[in-house]
Amino acid sequence: MYAIITLAAGLLFGLGLAYSEMTNPAVVIGFLDIFGDWNPSLIIVMASAIAVGMIGYVIKGKRLTPLLASKWQVPTLRNIDAKLIIGSSLFGIGWGISGYCPGPGLTALVNNPSEGFYFVAALIAGSGLHYFQTRITQK
Incomplete structure (x- = not known):
């Protein structure tokens, strides 16, 4: 279900x-x-x-x-810290420049593959960088 x-x-x-x-x-x-x-x-x-x-x-x-x-x-966190400000700023800047955020960006793989590929590649690279940076700082 x-x-x-x-x-x-x-x-x-x-x-x-x-x-x-x-x-x-x-x-x-x-x-x-x-x-x-x-x-x-x-x-x-x-x-x-x-x-x-x-x-x-x-x-x-x-x-x-x-x-x-x-x-x-x-979500239980209520504090506004530098990570939140920087992350949301980067998201907003990227959205404003490209016109894509993750959901519509994935649809671009079908609607507009040339732009969609670059957006999704950058999305995966950024997510990967965040993942590895988080793992390094937690050790």
Whole structure:
């Protein structure tokens, strides 16, 4: 059942990305270009995502355990440190320059393979660097 729900959630997420045009870098860059040719259409996408998240937290507040797991997996850290600021800044800069974040970037492997390949390669390299850096600093 867990695999079926996970697949359905992934398909729904992918369809939402495609329908909202979040897989189109020009639309994303147009949304982020608030001082230029701004395209505010993704505000509805952002508001919808926030609403779904809020519903999830309401459900979490009313249930002791989730339907398909033994416990809730909710972030517990509340501090804002240099790693968070640097990581989120790098994510935002990369998103603003390329118009891709990880979900839409993976769809680019099909929609726009030449750009998608470079994005996914950089995503894997960055993730690998983080993984090895974390392992080295923990020893």
